[in-house]
Every structure is written in structure tokens, then in C-alpha cells.
Amino acid sequence: AQSVAQPxxxxxxxxxxxxxxxxxxxxxxxxxxFWYVQYPNRGLQFLLKYITGDNLVKGSYGFEAxxxxxxxxxxxxxxxxxxxxxxxxxxxxxxxxxxxNMLTFGGGTRLMVKP
Amino acid sequence: SQTIxxxxxxxxxxxxxxxxxxxxxxxxxxxNLYWYRQAAGRGLQLLFYSVGIGQISSEVPQNLSASRPxxxxxxxxxxxxxxxxxxxxxxxxSVLRGEQYFGAxxxxxxx
Numbered sequence: 618a619q620s621v622a623q624p625x626x627x628x629x630x631x632x633x634x635x636x637x638x639x640x641x642x643x644x645x646x647x648x649x650x651f652w653y654v655q656y657p658n659r660g661l662q663f664l665l666k667y668i669t670g671d672n673l674v675k676g677s678y679g680f681e682a683x684x685x686x687x688x689x690x691x692x693x694x695x696x697x698x699x700x701x702x703x704x705x706x707x708x709x710x711x712x713x714x715x716x717x718n719m720l721t722f723g724g725g726t727r728l729m730v731k732p
Numbered sequence: 733s734q735t736i737x738x739x740x741x742x743x744x745x746x747x748x749x750x751x752x753x754x755x756x757x758x759x760x761x762x763x764n765l766y767w768y769r770q771a772a773g774r775g776l777q778l779l780f781y782s783v784g785i786g787q788i789s790s791e792v793p794q795n796l797s798a799s800r801p802x803x804x805x806x807x808x809x810x811x812x813x814x815x816x817x818x819x820x821x822x823x824x825x826s827v828l829r830g831e832q833y834f835g836a837x838x839x840x841x842x843x
Contacts, residue, residue, distance in 0.1 A: 651831055660738075660822055660834035661776075707776070711829075717781050717789065718764050718826050724775045 619644040619712045623723035630698045631731050638693040638726045640708030649711040650691040651720065652682055654704045661707060667691060678702070698730045734759035738823045738835030745842055751796075751810040753838050755823030758804065763825040765806040766832065767798055770820040782806060818842045 620643045630636045642648055649668050653661040665676025672684045682693045691708060705727050709720040738755045745751060757763055767779040778791045780798035788798050795814050799807045806823060823835040 649829070653834075658820075658837070658839065660836045661824075663831050663833060666831050705774075717783055718828060718830070718832075719766075719778060719781060720832060722776045 619648075619710050619721045621708050621710050621721050621723035623706075623708055623726045625726050626724075627727045627729060629729045629731065632700050633697050636695050636698045636702070636728065636730070638706050638708075638728060640691045640693065640723060641689050642691060642708070642710045643689060644710050644712050646712065650682075650684060651709040651711070652676065652680070652691075652693050653707045653709065653722075654678075655707065655725075656704050664693070664706075698728075700730050700732055703728055703730045734825075734833065736823065736825055736833055736835045738838060740838060741836065742839045743841070745813050745840065747815055747842055748812050751808070751813050751817070751840070753808040753821055753823075753840075755806045755808075755835055756804055757825045760804070760825070760827065762803060763827060765800060766824040766826075767806065767808050768822040768824065770822060770837075776822070780808070813842045815842050 622641045624639055651666045652664040654664055655661045664680050665674050665682055667674045667684045675681045680695050682691055684691050705725050707725050708723040711720050735758045765782045768776045769779055770776050780790055782788050782800045785800055796810050818841050821838045824832040826832040
């Protein structure tokens with residue numbers, strides 16, 4: 618069975634500093650990996666995905682993520698954090714054998730960016 | 733472009749009352765559709781998914797049911813709400829092997 622772990626419930630970073638939100642996964646075969654952001658009382662917004670190809674994936678709002686197959690990780694990064702980046706972030710994985718295109722989500726990491 | 737509509741945004745219902753939440757998608761055909769519940773602003777629990785009209789798969793046994801009467805319409809229902817049905821309900825759609833896109837959500841409070 619596939620699984621996703623986000624080991625940090627919360628990440629605190631000062632505005633202007635780089636940020637990293639960690640994600641590790643477990644899946645049979647090659648994974649499709651996704652990051653989503655959720656603002657309070659809103660739906661999830663798609664940020665970026667890794668399907669194949671370059672291990673560094675660039676997405677919306679200046680975010681990027683690095684796929685590391687040997688470490689089974691897909692950490693979300695941004696070179697310079699903004700206060701407006703404060704939100705709940707979810708990592709998700711899709712097993713290629715999943716006929717319903719279902720995703721398994723991590724438990725979420727709350728990012729707090731302090732001015 | 734594709735859009736997803738979910739309503740109502742908030743709902744307060746008494747215990748034992750029925751429920752109907754609706755979700756519609758525009759700008760795509762034959763999408764996969766999903767209902768999730770999110771408790772306490774954290775993890776998502778997949779409730780139902782559908783790969784076509786009339787095709788519903790349930791991920792967890794519970795007090796809820798889902799229906800897909802039209803290609804781009806997905807409805808979440810209950811005959812009698814329980815206190816434990818309170819939560820934030822999210823509808824989503826995807827195309828095959830693509831990312832999922834979410835609606836704005838419905839905050840359900842059962843009192």
C-alpha cells in the first residue's frame with residue numbers, strides 16, 4: 618500500500634529566509650508526486666507535480682520540489698519565504714497502478730512565516 | 733478552462749436531518765470525481781470516488797452515500813446526519829493520471 622509522511626506538523630521560518638517542507642513516500646513502482654496548499658476555509662490548490670524527467674520541479678508562486686528516488690523524498694522548497702506563504706501544505710502520491718487516479722495525502726504541514 | 737463548483741459554502745444541520753451537497757465541474761468531459769472529508773483542518777479522508785456516470789466506489793463505510801446522475805455532477809447525501817458527520821467536505825476532479833483539482837469546500841456543522 619502507498620503512504621506519505623510529512624514528519625513536521627509545523628515549520629516556522631522568517632520572511633526572506635529559505636523554506637523547506639519535508640515529504641517522504643512509499644509506493645510500489647514509479648510514483649506520481651504532488652504538492653498542494655490550503656488557505657483557511659478554502660479548498661486545496663495544486664502547486665506542482667513530479668511525473669518523470671528532471672528531478673527539480675518548478676511550480677506556482679515560486680515553489681519548487683526536488684524528487685530524490687534513493688531517499689524516497691519529495692521536499693517542497695522556496696528560496697525566499699513570504700508572509701503570504703503561511704498556510705497548510707499537503708504532499709500526495711499516486712500509484713501508477715491506481716485505476717481511479719486516487720491520491721494518498723500526507724497529514725499536512727503548517728507553514729508559519731514571521732515578518 | 734475547467735472550473736469546479738461546490739455548494740453550499742457553509743451548512744448547519746440538526747442531528748437526524750438529511751444532507752445533500754452538490755458538486756459540478758465545467759470545461760471537461762468524463763472526469764474522475766471525488767468526495768473528501770477533512771477534520772480539524774488537517775488530513776484528508778477519501779470518502780467516495782467515481783470514474784463515470786452511476787459508478788461510485790466507497791472508501792469507508794459510514795452514514796453517507798454518493799451519486800453521479802450526470803457526467804459532471806457529483807452529490808454527497810445522508811438520510812440522517814450524525815454529530816460525527818461534522819467537518820469540511822471537499823469535492824475534486826481529475827483526468828486520467830493527472831492532478832486533482834478541488835472545490836472551495838463545504839463546512840458542515842451538525843448540532
